[in-house]
Amino acid sequence: MTERSFGAISEPLKLLIVNLEIIMRTYRLIAPAKINLYLEIIGDRPDGYHELVMILQSIELGDQIEIRSNGTQTINLHCNHPLVPRNQTNISYRAAQLMVDQFPERFANYGGVDITIDKQIPVAAGLAGGSTDGAAVLLGLNLLWELGLTIPQLQSLGEKLGSDVPFCVRGGTAIATGRGEKLDPIQDLDSLWVVLAKYNNLSVSTPWAYKTYKQQFGHTYINDLTGIQSRSSQLHSGSFVQAISDKDGKKIGQLLQNDLEKVVLPEYPQVAQLKEILQQAGGLGTMMSGSGPTIFTLCQSQSEAETIKKTARQAIQDPNLEFWVTQLSSNGIQVI
Ligand code: ATP
Numbered sequence: 001m002t003e004r005s006f007g008a009i010s011e012p013l014k015l016l017i018v019n020l021e022i023i024m025r026t027y028r029l030i031a032p033a034k035i036n037l038y039l040e041i042i043g044d045r046p047d048g049y050h051e052l053v054m055i056l057q058s059i060e061l062g063d064q065i066e067i068r069s070n071g072t073q074t075i076n077l078h079c080n081h082p083l084v085p086r087n088q089t090n091i092s093y094r095a096a097q098l099m100v101d102q103f104p105e106r107f108a109n110y111g112g113v114d115i116t117i118d119k120q121i122p123v124a125a126g127l128a129g130g131s132t133d134g135a136a137v138l139l140g141l142n143l144l145w146e147l148g149l150t151i152p153q154l155q156s157l158g159e160k161l162g163s164d165v166p167f168c169v170r171g172g173t174a175i176a177t178g179r180g181e182k183l184d185p186i187q188d189l190d191s192l193w194v195v196l197a198k199y200n201n202l203s204v205s206t207p208w209a210y211k212t213y214k215q216q217f218g219h220t221y222i223n224d225l226t227g228i229q230s231r232s233s234q235l236h237s238g239s240f241v242q243a244i245s246d247k248d249g250k251k252i253g254q255l256l257q258n259d260l261e262k263v264v265l266p267e268y269p270q271v272a273q274l275k276e277i278l279q280q281a282g283g284l285g286t287m288m289s290g291s292g293p294t295i296f297t298l299c300q301s302q303s304e305a306e307t308i309k310k311t312a313r314q315a316i317q318d319p320n321l322e323f324w325v326t327q328l329s330s331n332g333i334q335v336i
Contacts, residue, residue: 031136032062033127035289043221049179058171061326064118067140081119091130095137106145124203126290131164171332188330193305196324209291253285281311
């Protein structure tokens with residue numbers, strides 16, 4: 001904190017002002033979305049989730065989160081998006097509640113917070129919009145309450161909120177295994193650009209996508225631990241990770257994979273058609289992100305991405321179809 005002049009006020013009052021300034025702070029954070037460059041479902045887990053092998057990638061498109069001390073003992077949530085719940089089911093609220101439960105003395109000393117989400121990431125789109133907001137609240141409260149938690153400590157708290165939260169804390173490019181919470185950061189891939197496309201009147205339920213996949217492809221699941229570990233090490237030492245270290249955009253585009261497309265695209269022909277049109281429009285490769293329904297095309301440059309967006313927009317003149325052009329990013333949550 002910078003030195004400041006208090007004029008002719010008493011020492012106890014000065015101390016009170018300084019303490020109030022520490023307690024009544026505001027942090028603004030950027031919470032980036034992610035895309036899945038690779039998503040392979042390899043089996044069942046005893047906890048009801050799926051055993052996955054993924055490559056996760058942060059993108060520049062992000063929500064803005066403000067966390068402001070409110071001097072009360074309550075958590076209040078504000079959000080500008082009609083589809084985002086403004087109650088205790090919001091993952092940001094759950095993140096704040098988790099911090100309250102873990103650090104009750106800090107909550108008692110520093111008080112509650114007003115969390116304001118400026119939603120830029122499309123909702124229920126397979127882009128981890130909720131998870132990244134949750135990660136931002138963990139980081140914001142760590143700063144506001146002067147907890148000094150490390151990134152790995154914040155990630156293990158994040159695991160309690162959702163499988164994508166640990167990745168969102170640190171961001172960048174990473175191999176994710178288990179239910180997505182075990183992370184191995186790999187070479188950053190921030191030079192490429194991406195066009196995202198999503199119908200704003202369409203959302204896919206993640207539990208539905210995994211349940212349907214299991215019904216249709218459960219017979220292919222690997223059940224033994226050695227088999228699961230070997231799938232994971234195949235990806236670690238395989239050509240996709242090599243292409244990322246080589247920053248070989250062309251190869252990366254060819255190797256994109258998402259098993260969930262096998263159930264989502266047949267159920268949503270509009271999304272399948274969108275994928276086809278984006279694929280024909282060019283770029284390095286086109287794929288659905290997470291459980292969809294967002295489709296993305298990787299591109300070498302911003303101008304290539306803008307051209308693809310324009311071509312796809314001309315081919316599908318549906319006012320519900322939205323596009324975003326953004327860059328891959330090496331960042332997780334950032335304080336601004
Ligand atoms: P993932 O890729 O992690 O599966 P997603 O991108 O498909 O997530 P989200 O945008 O996180 O989906 O939204 C999923 C649901 O979570 C929404 O329908 C919404 O009701 C709920 N939700 C709770 N908190 C949030 C939040 N902060 N932002 C967006 N959605 C939220």
